[in-house]
Amino acid sequence: MAERAALEALVGAAIARSLPLQGGDLSRVLRLDLEDGRRMVAKSGPRVATEARMLRAIARAGVPTPAVMAEGGGWLLLEHLDEAPASAPGWGALGLALLRLHRATGETYGWDEDHGFGPAKIPNAACADWPSFWAERRLLAWPEALPADIALRAETLAARLDGLIPRHPPAALLHGDLWAGNVLFTQQGAALIDPACYYGDAEVDLAMLDLFGSPDPVFRAAYGTPAPGWPERRAVYQLWPALVHLRLFGGGYRGLVERCLETLGA
Structure with a gap:
């Protein structure tokens, strides 16, 4: 419950449900479905602030990458992108x-x-x-x-x-x-x-x-x-x-x- 409260404070909205996503071997990743209809990705780990800066650098270069929505308390909130098959x-x-x-x-x-x-x-x-x-x-x-x-x-x-x-x-x-x-x-x-x-x-x-x-x-x-x-x-x-x-x-x-x-x- 403490984790959920911390995420809701960071998101600024109530979470309807959270689902684990594959996050590799070194981090934890959740999909957050918010009660206001939005969807985000939450990633935890000791280096999320560094990752946020890197994602912003990629975005400044004009390259598609999930937008950084918020970062704090060991969590990184990212724009959710709908995945499609490789083609x-x-x-x-x-x-x-x-x-x-x-x-x-x-x-x-x-x-x-x-x-x-x-x-x-x-x-x-x-x-x-x-x-x-x-x-x-x-x-x-x-x-x-x-x-x-x-x-x-x-x-x-x-x-x-x-x-x-x-x-x-x-x-x-x-x-x-x-x-x-x-x-x-x-x-x-x-x-x-x-x-x-x-x-x-x-x-x-x-x-x-x-x-x-x-x-x-x-x-x-x-x-x-x-x-x-x-x-x-x-x-x-x-x-x-x-x-x-x-x-x-x-x-x-x-x-x-x-x-x-x-x-x-x-």
């Missing part, structure tokens, strides 16, 4: 939306605050060049939390990133965790949800989208084709989310990490 037009809309997101650029690589996936910290302090950022803030973010042999191989790879990824790519606004589950297809197109934003190489988002499946070819036609050398850079960028999954969910993801490392000769 070729939806994937095309995602390609155009992501292209628009990446055209919003910053002055440095990183973000003005750190973030995290559960206990896996995401350090975001700025670095002068992109290989340094990817090495220090991603691949070497928490070597003590990885198996010793994997940590050593990641360290070896980090030492030679300067020859594998661009030194000064445009600092594009990234979603930061762009797998298909963080895309909400609607009748109007596609919206981005659950961001982990920072500024960096736009190919980071493309690599993540390829990690657990392949987008519809219409997506690539709308977004454009990566520059030559993409397969090697993709493996560099996929290694980070693979390491995150290894840390959070255990040895079942070791094979994914090793495949990335082997692709890169590490």
Whole structure:
């Protein structure tokens, strides 16, 4: 009852019913049906204020994302969007939306605050060049939390990133965790949800989208084709989310990490 009262105070209306929604492994998400006929999504967690700022940054870039309605007391209230099945037009809309997101650029690589996936910290302090950022803030973010042999191989790879990824790519606004589950297809197109934003190489988002499946070819036609050398850079960028999954969910993801490392000769 205390939770319901807190949510009603934040919403500013009585809740007729609340239903759990799938919120991934690291957060709790509810659909709120209000007595005045409105519908919202409530998400709880220790980093909802950070997520609210990221969603607003995505919206300022002109990219579809649920509007932030309110935030406080460990809850984030979001606009409810009606989901539709994935379709070729939806994937095309995602390609155009992501292209628009990446055209919003910053002055440095990183973000003005750190973030995290559960206990896996995401350090975001700025670095002068992109290989340094990817090495220090991603691949070497928490070597003590990885198996010793994997940590050593990641360290070896980090030492030679300067020859594998661009030194000064445009600092594009990234979603930061762009797998298909963080895309909400609607009748109007596609919206981005659950961001982990920072500024960096736009190919980071493309690599993540390829990690657990392949987008519809219409997506690539709308977004454009990566520059030559993409397969090697993709493996560099996929290694980070693979390491995150290894840390959070255990040895079942070791094979994914090793495949990335082997692709890169590490």
